[in-house]
Amino acid sequence: MNKPPTLGFIACATVAAMLLLIAAGVAGAAESRNATGQVFVSSEKDDAVAAYSAASRQLIAVWRQCKRPRHLQLSPDRRRLYVACSDDSRVDVVDVASRKTVASLPVGDDPELFDLSPDGRTLYVSNEEDGLLSAYDIASGKKVFAIKVGEEPEGVKASPDGKRVYVTSEVANLVHVIDVASRKLVRNIQVGNRPRRLLLAMDGKELWVTNELAASVSVIRTDTLEVVQTIAFAPKGLRAEDVTPVGLVASSDGKRAYIGLGRANHVAVVDVASRRVLDYVLVGRRAWGLALTRDNALLYVANGLSDDVSVVDTASNKAVTTLKAGRVPHSVAIDD
Structure with missing residues (x-):
């Protein structure tokens, strides 16, 4: 691999420019564009984001983003990459094509994860230290x-x-259920020990929740808001306390779910319809952040303790290569 480019600081945009650029990105959501073929990986300890070529799997660029970048998510039009900057109390907006920061959104203390509304107009962010769910236009x-x-x-x-x-x-x-219209918390759902991340399955009829310290996923029906099943993970030869599921992702056809099992250094492959574990795939150390290519052929897994990203062939359920990443890679986003 070529020597990574030198890290460089990127200045924040002015408030006026920030609002204009973000508004332009939202307004252009319906416009077509060609994918850039980039795989983005955030590095918590390097305060950086790296871009790899999806085709060659070679490092393209790495740049200083902010203090402790964590969750990454593409906008619905895939023109912008949103970056949770946990220690800077903001979410940065990066132009995918140029890899330049075009805006920064102050979102309160310690933003951990976030999601965008389906129309891309609202950002919902969890503020860990304050115990808040905040919404931003x-x-x-x-x-x-x-x-x-x-x-x-x-x-x-x-x-x-x-x-x-x-x-x-x-x-x-x-799991807290927030009604957007009334802006109220309408239900609390008891799940397993230390719930971490969420996935909507079965065309939104099920909500899957990883329980890090229960080695399981809780399956919630979104019509009744009740837990209907718990999927347990038990890879052979591993202690139960080392099975710590966190990140999860589903194939675009909704048939398969992939769950990173943290310190177990495996990814579980689950049949969504039957909720049955089909396989366990060996990857790097502390597998958390997951992302699938749009054709579902490759699964990228950020391994926080081995400072790398495993690339898994989903047909064979085998890791086919490893990308060296920065220190403590957190999330992966793919513009393919």
Whole structure:
């Protein structure tokens, strides 16, 4: 691999430019564009984001982004990359094509994870230290509302119709259900120990929640808001306490779910319809952040303790290569 480019600081945009650029990105959501073929990986300890070529799997660029970048997510039009800057209390907006920061949104203390509304106009972010779910209008940059939830909120997921937002509380072992129209917390759902992240499955009819310290996923029906099943993970030869599921992703056809099992250094492959574990795939150390290519052929897994990203062939359920990443890679986003 070629020597990584030197890290460089990127200045924040002015407030006026920020609002204009974000509004332009939202307004252009319907426009077609060609994918750039980049795989983005955030590095918590290097305060950086790296870009790799999806075709060659070679490093293209790495740049200083902010203090402790974590969650990454592409806008619905895939023109912008949103970056949670946990120690800078903001979410940065990066132009995908140029890899330049075009805006920064102040979002309160310690943003951990976030999600975008289906129309790309609202950003929902969990503020871990304050125990809040905050909503921001992206075009204006203004806070729309904030709702108190359980301690250490992390996972955030907006429903496909935009009417609800789901939030996990690691300390309370709850999933909170927020009604967007009334801006109220309408239900608390008890799940397993230390719930972390969320996935909507079965065309939004099920909400899957990883329980890090229970080695499981809770399956919630979104019509009744009740837990209907718990999927347990037990890879052979591993102690139960080392099975710590966090990140999860589903194939675009909805048939398969992939769950990073943290310190177990494996990814679980689950048949969504039957909720049955089909396989365990060996990857790097502390597998958390997951992303699939659009054709579902490759799964990228950020391994926080081995400072690398495993690339898994989903046909064979085998890791086919490893990309050296920065220190403590957190999330992966793919513009393919």
